[in-house]
Amino acid sequence: MSSLKSxxxxxxxxxxxxxxxxxxxxxxxxxGMKGVDKQHVREIxxxxxxxxxxxxxxxxxxxxxxxxxxxxxxxxxxxxNGQLHRLEHEADARVVKLESLRDLTRIICVVDMxxxxxxxxxxxxxxxxxxxxxxxxxxxxxxANYAARKYGIRAAMPGFIGKELCPKLHFVPVNMEKYxxxxxxxxxxxxxxxxxxxxxxxxxxxxxxxxxxxxxxxKYVLIAPDTSKVQEPEERWISTATGRAAIAGAVIKELRQKxxxxxxxxxxxxxxxxxxxxxxxSDMNKPNGQFLLPFTRDSVINFIRKLSVRKIGGVGKxxxxxxxxxxxxxxxxxxxAQRGKLCYLFSDKTASWLxxxxxxxxVRREKLERKSFSRERTFGALNDPIKLEAKCxxxxxxxxxxxxxxxxxxxHVTFVYKGTDFARYSRSMSLATAIYTADxxxxxxxxLLRRELPLSLRLMGVRAATLVSRFQSTTSPTTxxxxxxxxxxxxxxxxxxxxxxxxxxxxxxxxxxLNDRENIRCSDKHAPDxxxxxxxxxxxxxxxxxxxxxxxxVDGIYRPLAPCFKSMKARKVVIRPCPICGRPLNTxxxxxxxxxxxxxxxxxxxxxxLTDGCGSKGIAVSQFFEYSxxxxxxxxxPCPICGxxxxxxxxxxxxxxxxxxxxxxxxNRKRGSNDGSTLDTYF
Numbered sequence: 001m002s003s004l005k006s007x008x009x010x011x012x013x014x015x016x017x018x019x020x021x022x023x024x025x026x027x028x029x030x031x032g033m034k035g036v037d038k039q040h041v042r043e044i045x046x047x048x049x050x051x052x053x054x055x056x057x058x059x060x061x062x063x064x065x066x067x068x069x070x071x072x073x074x075x076x077x078x079x080x081n082g083q084l085h086r087l088e089h090e091a092d093a094r095v096v097k098l099e100s101l102r103d104l105t106r107i108i109c110v111v112d113m114x115x116x117x118x119x120x121x122x123x124x125x126x127x128x129x130x131x132x133x134x135x136x137x138x139x140x141x142x143x144a145n146y147a148a149r150k151y152g153i154r155a156a157m158p159g160f161i162g163k164e165l166c167p168k169l170h171f172v173p174v175n176m177e178k179y180x181x182x183x184x185x186x187x188x189x190x191x192x193x194x195x196x197x198x199x200x201x202x203x204x205x206x207x208x209x210x211x212x213x214x215x216x217x218x219k220y221v222l223i224a225p226d227t228s229k230v231q232e233p234e235e236r237w238i239s240t241a242t243g244r245a246a247i248a249g250a251v252i253k254e255l256r257q258k259x260x261x262x263x264x265x266x267x268x269x270x271x272x273x274x275x276x277x278x279x280x281x282s283d284m285n286k287p288n289g290q291f292l293l294p295f296t297r298d299s300v301i302n303f304i305r306k307l308s309v310r311k312i313g314g315v316g317k318x319x320x321x322x323x324x325x326x327x328x329x330x331x332x333x334x335x336x337a338q339r340g341k342l343c344y345l346f347s348d349k350t351a352s353w354l355x356x357x358x359x360x361x362x363v364r365r366e367k368l369e370r371k372s373f374s375r376e377r378t379f380g381a382l383n384d385p386i387k388l389e390a391k392c393x394x395x396x397x398x399x400x401x402x403x404x405x406x407x408x409x410x411x412h413v414t415f416v417y418k419g420t421d422f423a424r425y426s427r428s429m430s431l432a433t434a435i436y437t438a439d440x441x442x443x444x445x446x447x448l449l450r451r452e453l454p455l456s457l458r459l460m461g462v463r464a465a466t467l468v469s470r471f472q473s474t475t476s477p478t479t480x481x482x483x484x485x486x487x488x489x490x491x492x493x494x495x496x497x498x499x500x501x502x503x504x505x506x507x508x509x510x511x512x513x514l515n516d517r518e519n520i521r522c523s524d525k526h527a528p529d530x531x532x533x534x535x536x537x538x539x540x541x542x543x544x545x546x547x548x549x550x551x552x553x554v555d556g557i558y559r560p561l562a563p564c565f566k567s568m569k570a571r572k573v574v575i576r577p578c579p580i581c582g583r584p585l586n587t588x589x590x591x592x593x594x595x596x597x598x599x600x601x602x603x604x605x606x607x608x609x610l611t612d613g614c615g616s617k618g619i620a621v622s623q624f625f626e627y628s629x630x631x632x633x634x635x636x637x638p639c640p641i642c643g644x645x646x647x648x649x650x651x652x653x654x655x656x657x658x659x660x661x662x663x664x665x666x667x668n669r670k671r672g673s674n675d676g677s678t679l680d681t682y683f
Contacts, residue, residue: 041152041165048161057422065321072326072345079344088340094355095339102361103273104241104295107209107248110278111255113186114266114287116203118145120182121172123264132169134162139380142174146287179203182263189258193251198275204282206275213247220250241295245271249292256290273300274362279313300360305333312357332358369467370406374416375399376461381420383456392446393438395462400438403464409434410464413441415448418459427452434468451589580640594655601637601646601654 049055113119117135122128122145132148134141138159151166162169183202190197194207252269259267266288270281273295284291293303304312308331310320323329326345327338335342335358343351356362375398382388392415403409413435414428427448435441445462449455575584580600585593639646641661646654 036150036152038152044152044164045161048164049158053420054422061318065318066325069322069326072322075345076326076341079341083344084340087343091339091343091351091355094343094352095359098352098356098359098361098363101363102297102359103364104297105210106273106364107213107244107271107295108273108275108278109207109209109248109252109269109271110200110275110282111190111205111207111252111259111267111269112282112286113203113259114268115143115145116265117143117174117179118172119265120179121175124178128170128172132166133172134159134169135172135174137171137173138163140378182265185262186259186267189255189262193255206278209248209251213244213251216251217243217247220247220254245292245295249290252290256288274360274364276313276357276362277303277360280307280311283311304358304360305331305336307332309335314353314357332360370408371467372463372465373399373402373406373408373410373467374461374463375402376416376459378418378459379457381456381458383454385450385453388449388453388455388457388460389446391460392449392462393442395460396441396445397438399462399464400436400441403436406467407470408464408467409436409470410441411435411466411468412464413444413448414463414465415445416459416461416463417449417452417455417457420456420458422458424459425452430466434466434470436464436470453586453589597658598655601640601658 118133121135122133128145130147132151132153133145134148134153135144136142136159141153141155141157141159141162143155144153144157144162148162148166148169151162151169153162153165153169159171179202187197187199187205190205190207193209193212196208198206200206248271252271256267256269259265268282268286268288269290270278270284270293271290272278272281272293277293277300281291281293293299309315309323309329312332315323323335327334327341329335329338335354339355339358342354346354375395377391377395379391382391411431411434412428413431414426416424416426418424429444429448431444435444441462441464449460575586577583578585578596578600580597583596585596637646638644639657639661641658644657646657
């Protein structure tokens with residue numbers, strides 16, 4: 001019996017470990033990991049991460065993928081043979097169109113530096129060359145050398161898991177400035193061969209060598225490999241696929257040697273007719289090697305059909321799991337064989353893309369103008385508002401540099417963040433005029449951040465979109481306006497709350513001003529009872545009335561506001577009192593402010609008396625918020641500001657009315673000789 005239980009536990013452990021491969025990117029195979037015991041790595045990953053928040057999030061994501069797979073299987077069960085035959089004919093028609101787009105004349109190369117960050121550290125410190133090395137820390141590994149990869153350690157893996165896999169693993173902190181300086185030398189070499197090369201990252205780039213080979217092929221004829229296979233005259237040598245491949249191989253060999261001479265670092269390269277294939281080829285002969293895929297259709301087809309779908313760029317862990325489990329697709333050949341079902345299950349765009357990669361075709365597109373710029377940073381869990389705002393400023397400064405280099409300005413700013421639950425969120429704001437300076441970007445981004453406080457974050461980013469040329473931006477760098485769509489109810493309420501808070505932080509001056517106005521208004525016998533808005537404003541300024549009342553707030557909890565203002569000033573968290581009940585609110589979290597005001601309008605409030613400065617008859621707050629206990633169809637309650645009766649069951653009407661009231665000046669300072677005993681209403 002015990003052996004049976006042990007066997008069941010082993011099976012469960014193996015099943016859990018097997019599911020890891022589709023949940024974590026760092027369990028995928030990478031160059032230098034061919035001899036690794038994958039089962040052992042998965043078991044360690046499961047053991048070390050099963051209690052983490054990230055693992056729980058991965059389980060939720062995996063459950064969504066499994067649900068999608070189950071749904072696809074049900075769809076396939078309803079697919080008849082006749083329908084499948086028709087879908088295959090439609091897919092074949094697409095294949096014919098795609099074949100007409102196949103271009104075998106281009107010479108594309110992807111150069112990938114070998115373990116770049118680790119190689120730089122090993123170059124600068126020879127003691128690190130023979131030890132398992134990881135650049136990063138216990139939180140995250142940026143890259144690992146080949147000695148560490150033998151244990152299953154790779155980039156994007158948490159450092160504590162790497163330490164469990166290899167107790168002797170040595171960590172070196174990331175030094176981005178050093179890596180950028182080395183990358184600048186390498187990119188200067190790339191420009192000699194392709195001035196318009198595309199950089200994927202600091203250590204990887206894609207070069208189009210077509211023009212370079214066409215203009216410089218003569219000097220490589222004698223050193224090109226496999227020249228014996230070329231039977232054409234020299235003047236026609238470059239027009240053959242074999243000749244161009246030989247020249248391309250010689251060019252890349254020269255480039256890799258230049259990189260080594262300049263940096264003492266090795267690079268691997270892949271050469272093919274398009275970037276997708278070249279990227280795959282760059283991983284074939286790592287480290288310090290190159291792989292050339294012949295420039296013929298047959299070579300491309302044979303290469304792609306033997307390839308695992310996970311090796312193809314764009315196929316990640318989710319798509320791999322979907323293809324494997326829903327369609328039993330594992331290779332490029334399987335992908336093409338199931339083309340009819342692909343058209344049935346996926347959208348036209350996705351199905352066309354999957355057909356393209358099954359044929360080894362990448363449609364060449366003209367370089368489009370960039371639509372957005374984005375900067376993101378990851379860090380350990382952080383909840384201090386001051387530190388979060390400092391991070392936001394750093395990111396905005398980097399983003400402003402990117403916009404300056406591109407001579408662009410943005411009309412749309414998005415704040416992106418990831419909480420400790422690893423869920424990703426975004427908040428955005430549209431602007432009427434374009435901005436590009438770090439100060440302007442920060443003012444928008446930090447506003448979006450403050451609305452969400454309190455937060456505990458581990459990733460923050462800012463994105464600038466709706467780009468225009470700076471010449472089209474007529475506004476000054478320090479002034480901008482919100483788009484009409486952004487002037488919503490939340491901003492109006494926030495401004496009102498800020499007005500109340502500003503007044504509360506300057507109590508002596510404000511109270512003196514109110515007392516002067518009260519002395520004038522007391523001469524009018526109707527004034528004290530006819531201006532409830534002034535009464536409410538004045539009493540909100542007085543800590544001794546509402547703020548220190550024995551009554552509780554809406555949620556039944558007594559909270560004096562004076563300490564809140566001190567706390568707000570110390571932590572720079574924007575806390576304001578509710579203009580109705582006095583409860584402290586984070587006015588930058590507009591959703592909660594709206595919900596609270598809605599509750600205040602429709603909830604019975606304590607009957608706290610508000611007395612004027614002249615000792616006249618007090619005005620009870622309950623007069624503003626009488627709530628009928630009778631269950632009638634239409635419930636009316638006076639507006640807390642102007643006193644107009646409102647149907648509190650109609651939130652839209654109440655919200656619209658409150659918007660108008662709170663956006664009006666609290667006191668009409670331009671009143672002349674009129675007594676001002678009534679307040680105009682708009683509804």
